[in-house]
Structures are given as structure tokens and as C-alpha cells.
Amino acid sequence: DDPAFSPLLDLIERRLAVADVVALHKWDNAQPVQATEREQAIIAAVRNAAPGHGLDPARAAAFFHDQIEANKLVQYARLSQWQLAGAAPALPRHDLQRIIRPRLDDLQTDLLHQLASFDQTRSRQCARKLALALAQRQGDALHRAGMIRATGQLCD
Numbered sequence: 001d002d003p004a005f006s007p008l009l010d011l012i013e014r015r016l017a018v019a020d021v022v023a024l025h026k027w028d029n030a031q032p033v034q035a036t037e038r039e040q041a042i043i044a045a046v047r048n049a050a051p052g053h054g055l056d057p058a059r060a061a062a063f064f065h066d067q068i069e070a071n072k073l074v075q076y077a078r079l080s081q082w083q084l085a086g087a088a089p090a091l092p093r094h095d096l097q098r099i100i101r102p103r104l105d106d107l108q109t110d111l112l113h114q115l116a117s118f119d120q121t122r123s124r125q126c127a128r129k130l131a132l133a134l135a136q137r138q139g140d141a142l143h144r145a146g147m148i149r150a151t152g153q154l155c156d
Ligand SMILES: C=C(O[C@@H]1C=C(C(=O)O)C=C[C@H]1O)C(=O)O
Pocket: 022, 033, 034, 035, 036, 038, 039, 042, 067, 068, 069, 071, 072, 096, 101, 104
């Protein structure tokens, strides 16, 4: 466990884990994965909040862009699996608007905080250490791919 990465990667993973219940809601309601207005609202909010964490708004926006793209990657993959199976799993459902999006919003401040402290202690060989830290984590192939997507610009 690389202590430079684990608090941030834990949070990224928690946000990404929500993609499965988002996909369930969208499957049940025949709702598209892409929600452009919601994405724009998130990017505007994190740009606004960034300076309060000592972060450049562009840095915060790029990081959240990656979180959103990773989330959609997992959603598209789940929906494709459920199309093949002809059914989605019998897991508990949660309402997107009332339950799931507020849950995603709750992670926002912590993510910005951890991104800021990650940036303050940035080490050399960031990309290599990130790859090692990701390889050491648990998760199925899809969530592993999602974690790689979610950290795509982390070491830039
Ligand atoms: C998670 C959702 O699906 C997509 C991913 C988003 C995200 O990761 O925050 C936002 C909007 C959607 O394009 C959602 O609709 O809320």
C-alpha cells in the first residue's frame, strides 16, 4: 500500500463503485448513461470549490472529468452485460435523483481535499508508482479498467 496514493485511490474507488447502482437505475428506467447537464453542473461546482482547497480550477476539472468518464465506462459495460443476459441482477435499487447523486456529491469535498494533498506531496515517477498502486488493489477487470481511466490525468 503506497501511502502517497491510497487515501485518494480509496475515494476514487468509492465514487466508481456507485456506477453499478447508477446503471441499475438507468436500466430499469430506460434512461441514457450520458447526462450532460449534470456533468456540467459537477464540473462548475468543482471549479468553484477548487481554490478553497488550494487547487487550480483546471486541475480539479480535469480530475473530475476523469471520474465521470470512468463512471460512464463502468455503466456502459454493465448495461452491455445485462443486454446479453437479458436481465439485470436482483440487487437493491436506489433512486438516482434522490439517493445516488447526493451520495456522489457527498464524496466531492473529500476527493478535492485528497487531490490537493496528493498534489502537495507529488513524488517522482508518479506514473510508475500509480500503476503499481493500482495493480495492488482488489477488484474485477471492469473496475480495474475504471480505476485506470479515473486516474488518467493524475500524474500529468
Ligand atoms: C453518474 C451518472 O452518470 C453519468 C456520470 C456522471 C458522474 O460520474 O457524475 C454524471 C452524469 C452522467 O453523464 C449520473 O447520471 O448521475
